[in-house]
Amino acid sequence: MSWALPAVDALAARLLEDRLVDAVLGWARDPDLPWQRYPHRVDEPSRVGELVWDPFCAPGLAKLVFRMTEGGLKLGVLARGCDALGVWRLIHDRRIARENVYLLGLPCPGMADGVRVWEECPEAFDAAGWEDHGSHWVAVPTGIRLPKERFLLDKCLQCQVRWPRQCDEVLAVQGGSWNPFCEDRYRQVRQLEELPLPQRFDFWRGWFERCLRCFACRQVCPACNCESCSLDQFEPNWLEREVGVATQFIFHFTRALHVAGRCVDCGECQRACPVGFPLGALNRKMMKDMEDLFGVREPFVPQESEPLGEFALDDPDEFR
Amino acid sequence: MSVREGWRPKIVAFCCNWCSYAGADLAGTSRIPYPASVRIIRVPCSGRVNPVFVVRALQRGADGVLVAGCHPGDCHYSTGNLYARRRLLVTRRLLAYMGIEPERLRLCWVSASEGERFAKVIEEMTAVLEKLGPVQQLREEGPP
Amino acid sequence: MAVKLVRGSDMLRWLRRCGEGRRWVVPAKEDRHWLFAERDGPVVFPPDYRNATVGPKGWLLPRSEPILYYRWTGGRVSVTPAQGWRPQVIYGVRPCDLKAIALLDSIMASEPWPETQYLTRRAHTVLVGMACTAASSCCFCTSMGVHPAESYAADLMIYPLQGEEYGVAAFSEVGREWLAQLEGEEADAAFSPAVPALSLPMPTSLEDLPGWLERRFDDPGWQRLAWRCLSCGLCAYLCPTCYCYGISDVDRGGAGRRVRWWDACTLPDFSRMAGGHDPRPTTTERVRQRIMHKLAYHPARQGEILCTGCGRCIEYCPMGIHLPAALRLLGGDGR
C-alpha cells in the first residue's frame, strides 16, 4: 500500500474548491527539523501541496479542531482513526458542532518515532514517498526499510482503528492489513492487576516521582475538554499545587476517572508525556472495567451516552 | 503492617440525607452500640459523592470511606444511588489498581429504619480496617 | 587545556571520597528516559547518554517545596521558615545546564531582593560538570553562544578523553580542594567537544536579537506559531532556565505550610488576576511572553540570553512549537 499523498492533496483541494470547508487541517513538514511534522492548516486549494502524509505525522489533531471550530469555521480534517474518534468525542461533548467538521479518513499504517529514526537512520528522510509493507515502512525510491517493531510510536501499538471509522469519507487505498499491531490491548493492565497490591503502589509511586505535572497529558486529550478543569481550581481546592506522592496520586486518579468511559485511546497523552508516564495503562484499565463490569463493547468508541452516565439494575455489587 | 498502640481506624461516612443519615441517627437514638471512630457527612444523595472525595478523605487522615445510600428503587431522586454504584465500582477498582486496598471503600444501602444495619456495617468495616491498619500510601510529610 | 589525567574507576573513587556525607544526584536511566535522581554515588555513563530529559534544575529549585510552616493558636499565628536543603553533589551536568544554573544563580541573587532559599541550597551544592562528546538530535548550544566544553557554574569539570581516560579541571575553591586530593598527573590535553546537531536560522547576531524581537512584538508570526499551542507547561518545566513559580498555602486545619511550586507562563491562568483581567489571554501572548522573556526581556534586564540551547523544548513539545520555528516565522519566512 502506498501513502497516497497526491490523493490526499486532491481530496483536500476538492473540499476547498467545492467550498465544503473553509480550511483543511493536516500536517506539514517542519523546515528546521527533518523528522518533525506539525499540525498545519491550509485555506486555499493552491496550497494543499504544503500538506504531508507520511509515517512521521505524529501529532493528534482532535484537540486543535475544538479550538479552531469554536468561531464557526468549517474545517476539513485529515483524520486517522484516532483523530476521528477524538473529534467524535468532542462532538458528543458538544464542543464541536458536527456540521463544522468534515472528516476525511486516512487508513493508517502506524506512525514512527521521528527522533529515533533520525538518530538511527537519517537517510530515511531523503524519501520522496512511503509505502506500507505491513511490518515495515519502505521509503521510495531509496528502498530504505524501517521496521515497525523498532520505530512504531507507543501510542500506535494498541490502535483498534487503523481503518478510520465514522468519517465523512475515507481515502481509498488498496491492499494492506488494518489489524491491530498488538493482539491483546489489555496485556499491561492484566500484568499490573496481577501484581501484589504493595508492588502495584510502588510501580505507580515510581512514576509519580517522575511526573512533572506539566499537564501535557490533559491538554492534548480530546476527552479533557472542560471549560475550567477542577484540577486548576483553588476553590474548592481539589488538588494542591504541591507535588508529592499523595497529590500525584490524586492527580492521576482524578484524570483517569474523568476520562473513564470517555477516553478514545488515541494515545496522545502517552505521546505527549516527556517522561513516559504509562497513562495508557490507566486509561485502558478504565476501558477494561467498562467492558468487564458493564459489558461495554469497544469502550474507546464515543457514543451519545457514556457508561458512567448510565446504570443497569443488575450492575455488579462488589462492595463486600 | 504494625498497628500503633491505641490506634482506631477512622471512617468517613457519606450518608444520604433521605435514608442512611436517618438510619445512622436511629442507630444513635436506639443506643445500638457501634464504633465511635466514624465521622458522618450528610449528602443529598449517594450520587453526590464524587470519587475524589474518597481519595481526599484517605489523603487527609481517613482510613476508610463508607458511602451509604437508599436501597435500589427507593432513591429520593429515583436513580441517584444507581449512578453512584457504577461510579464507585469503578473507583474501587481503580484504587486497587493504583495500590490502595479496595476494602477501604464501601458502598452500602441503609434505609431510615435500618439503624441496626448501619451499626453492623460500621462494625464490619472497622474490623476490616483494623486488619489493614492506617493508610500508609498517601500520608503527607508534616513539618520537620 | 590543563587537566589532571585520571582513569574512570579512579575518578569515581576519588569523587565518592570527596563527596562523602553529601547527597549524590546523578543522571539515571529510568525506563527509556534519563533524569537526575538520587543515587549512592557517581557513575560512569553508558555511551548512549547525551543529556537527561529532565535536567538537574529541580534539585536546586524543586518542583514544589514548603517555604514556611504556620500554626494558628487562639487568633495568633506562629511562623517557622522551612529548612529545605541538604549538602549535595550534582554530577554529570552538561554545559548547557551548567550555563543555565549560572543564569539561575544571577537571577536569584539579583537585587533588591535575593531569593535566599535557592541561594542557600545552591551554596551547599557542588556541581561536577561533564563536557559533551556527543550531541543529541536537538542540541543547538553554540547558536546561543554556549560552548559544549565550557565549565560555567561547575566546580569541577570532567572531559572524557580516550577510552577509560578522563581529564579533570577545577573552577572554584571547592573544586580546587577536591582536585588537590586527586592523584594524577597534570597534563595538557586536547579535548574535541561534540558539535551540536542544530544550527539555528539566526536572523541577526545574538547581541542584536533582543532588539530584533522587540521590533516584532506585534508581528503576525506569533499567531502563526502559537495557534497550535495547547497551553501545557511542558516546555517551561523541561527548560533549564525557566524558573517562574507560584505560591499557595496547604492548610490542614489551623496549621499548614506555604508552598512554592513551578509555574509556567504558557499555562492559561498564569497571569490572570483575581478580578478576571488577564494581560495575556491567549496562546499567542503566552508563547510570545515565553520566547520574549528568554530572548529579549531578560537580556534587557541582566544582559544575558535566557536560553542555553539544550534542545529540550524542540524535542518534547507535542505540537512542534520551538525556537527555530519562531525565528523563522518572525523573520517573515515560511508558513
Next chain:
Amino acid sequence: MEVRPETASGDIKTLRVRLPEEDRFSFRPGQCAMLSVFGVGECMISISSPPTRPEELEFSVKRVGRVTAALHELEPGECIGIRGPYGNGFPVEELRGKGLLVVAGGIGLAPLRSLVNYVVDRREEYGPMRIVYGARTPQDLCFKEEIFRSWPGVPQVEVHLTVDQGDEEWTGPVGLVPSFLEELAPSPEGVVALTCGPPIMIKFVLEALQNLGFDDHQVLTTLELKMQCGIGKCGRCNIGSRYVCVDGPVFSLKELRQMPAEY
C-alpha cells in the same frame, strides 16, 4: 487590627494594622506590601496610609478573589502577615515644589491617598494639589471622611468629585473621570499628574492628559498585575522587561510608552 468598610456594598474595606514596634518599616507613598492570611494565601496591596503616620498602616482592599475575601472576613484584633515594602513608590523628592494633579477612579485612590496625606502632612514642601476622583456611584466613593471633609479644608487642596451614575442625594457632577478631567482643564504648567484606577480608565485619562498638554514625563501612573513573590523572581508581573513589583508599580508615561501594551 481594625476592619472598616469603605463602600455601602461592602466590596471595599480598609484594614488598619498596628505593627509591633520592632517590625515597623519606613516606606514611600505608592509602595505596596504582601498581606497574608495564613491558610488562604497572600496578595499584594498598596499601602494607603502615609509614611508620616507610621504607628498604623492602612490597606484598602477590594474583594475580588480568595485572599481578598479572607481579608474582608477578618475580625478586629485578628492577626495577618505583612511583608514589604515592595515597589518603587512615588518619587516624593522629585515632586517637591511642584503642583500635583491626582486623578483616581474607584479603589485606585488607595495608593494615591498615601501620597495625598503625605503631602497634607508636609503641605509647605509642595505646590497646590488638585484631586480629581470618581466612582461608579456615590456609594462607591472611598475614603468619604477625607474627600468630603478633611482634604477640602487643607490650604491649596481642591477636591473634584464625579460619579458615573448619581442618586437622589447626589448634587455633584455626573460623568466619567477622563471627560470630567478634560472639562476641568487643569494647566500642565509646573504640575505633575498622578493617576490610578481601572485599566480602561487609566488608558483614557492618559489620553486626556495628553490633550491637556501634559508632557509624557509629567504623568505618573501606578499599575497592578498578578503578583506572587513581590521580589522580582516569580516572573508573572512583567510588562516587557520591567517587573511591576520591583520596577513599578509607579511608571511615568514616558516609560510606559517604551513598554509593550500588555497590562
